[in-house]
Amino acid sequence: MEEVQKIKQRFGIVGNYPGLNRAIDIAIQVASTDLSVLIMGESGTGKEVFPQIIHQYSSRKHGKYIAVNCGAIPEGTIDSELFGHEKGAFTGATDSRKGYFEVANGGTIFLDEVAELPLSTQVRLLRVLETGEFIRVGSSSVQKVNVRVIAATNVDVLDSIREAKFREDLYYRLNTVPISIPSLRERGEDIALLFRKFARDFADKYRMPPIGLKPDAGAVLENYRWPGNIRQLKNIAEQLSIIEQSREIDKFVLEKYLPDYQNVKLPALIRREEQASFSSEREILYKVLFDMKKDMNDLKKLVADLLRDGYDETEIQGNHANTVRKLYQSMEETRDEVQQDLSMEKESRHPDIQDTEEVIEESLSLEEKEIEMITKALEKYHGKRKRAAVELGISERTLYRKIKEYGLS
Numbered sequence: 001m002e003e004v005q006k007i008k009q010r011f012g013i014v015g016n017y018p019g020l021n022r023a024i025d026i027a028i029q030v031a032s033t034d035l036s037v038l039i040m041g042e043s044g045t046g047k048e049v050f051p052q053i054i055h056q057y058s059s060r061k062h063g064k065y066i067a068v069n070c071g072a073i074p075e076g077t078i079d080s081e082l083f084g085h086e087k088g089a090f091t092g093a094t095d096s097r098k099g100y101f102e103v104a105n106g107g108t109i110f111l112d113e114v115a116e117l118p119l120s121t122q123v124r125l126l127r128v129l130e131t132g133e134f135i136r137v138g139s140s141s142v143q144k145v146n147v148r149v150i151a152a153t154n155v156d157v158l159d160s161i162r163e164a165k166f167r168e169d170l171y172y173r174l175n176t177v178p179i180s181i182p183s184l185r186e187r188g189e190d191i192a193l194l195f196r197k198f199a200r201d202f203a204d205k206y207r208m209p210p211i212g213l214k215p216d217a218g219a220v221l222e223n224y225r226w227p228g229n230i231r232q233l234k235n236i237a238e239q240l241s242i243i244e245q246s247r248e249i250d251k252f253v254l255e256k257y258l259p260d261y262q263n264v265k266l267p268a269l270i271r272r273e274e275q276a277s278f279s280s281e282r283e284i285l286y287k288v289l290f291d292m293k294k295d296m297n298d299l300k301k302l303v304a305d306l307l308r309d310g311y312d313e314t315e316i317q318g319n320h321a322n323t324v325r326k327l328y329q330s331m332e333e334t335r336d337e338v339q340q341d342l343s344m345e346k347e348s349r350h351p352d353i354q355d356t357e358e359v360i361e362e363s364l365s366l367e368e369k370e371i372e373m374i375t376k377a378l379e380k381y382h383g384k385r386k387r388a389a390v391e392l393g394i395s396e397r398t399l400y401r402k403i404k405e406y407g408l409s
Helices: 002-011 018-031 049-054 078-083 119-131 157-162 169-172 190-206 213-223 229-243 252-257 283-307 313-349 366-380 385-390 397-407
Strands: 037-040 065-069 108-112 133-137 141-143 146-152 177-180
Touching: 018 049, 018 177, 037 049, 037 169, 037 366, 049 065, 049 108, 049 146, 049 397, 078 119, 119 133, 119 146, 119 169, 119 213, 157 169, 190 229, 213 252, 366 385, 366 397, 385 397
Parallel strands: 037 146, 037 177, 065 108, 108 146
Antiparallel strands: 133 141
16 A cells, blocks of 8 residues: 555555555556556546556666557558558658557557557557567568557447457457556545645646635535546636636536536436437327337237137137227227327428328228138138148138138139
């Protein structure tokens, strides 16, 4: 714990949150090795400090330390930036150039936002991690390099793997030792400590008295969700230091600088794939109609299953006719109401436009559906009643009676 406090003082880390102390402790333990490290955390949590801790406490501390923001380099030049290129390798390559890996030989390279790397570059990076070899763009010569790789990301890499945006083998090669950085909203009392630190820094920078927070403003500070984390907190401290005349900030002043402030930390809403979003009332009504159609198809399947299980028409009518009739009636009433709502909504939006679409209602008669199924079965077996009866799941005698009853040929 004493070593953790020394590191906090050396690198300007403020706070006593257990998750933060744990991250620092892991960085100390892994520094003496050459293992790859993947630092994970939201944007603005201070991930860039931990590669420096690892480098300074490693045997490579006298070597080069290079930090590369992978998301800020265009896809067309990222390979050249990381691995170098030969003269004439591409338009504008007037001279040979060393890449970051070659320059950092014997030291440490920090790849920030590593999930933004193109797939082709990920293959090159994987080779460096596994064999210590790379090839300059436009060259055929293999070069060796001895570099410690530390990567960081603010996205869920496993999601990127499922979306085929990140190589799974590279993830496990980088993630030899994971370090998770807590978000600011998790750190509780650390938020006020950080604010006071930033307030003093800006007071010295701009040569003015430091700002302070009244108790009600302190509660607001701790309850806010801080989507921008430490970076956002620092920006707000600077804005208050410069703009506000009063050096004592109350909650009403502070809330003006906090976008979408809420008095409590409400749980985040999770959008599930099965939840549909609708941009208009019309889409909701159409969704209701489509669901009704699905219910009708399910009902037809139920009737067909009853016939196939050996029920004849009399049994169906005796046991299920009332239920089916009520269900059909309810569905028809709902359908009529929805269609009426659609017509009224359309007329209110476009009173001069007439709907010329012809709506063909699907027949819901059991008798018609039975005739349709019998006809299809007879056509399928070219009029052979025995095979048609087996297909329908009824006796040949019942089939003969129905053919006669419905006047089928």
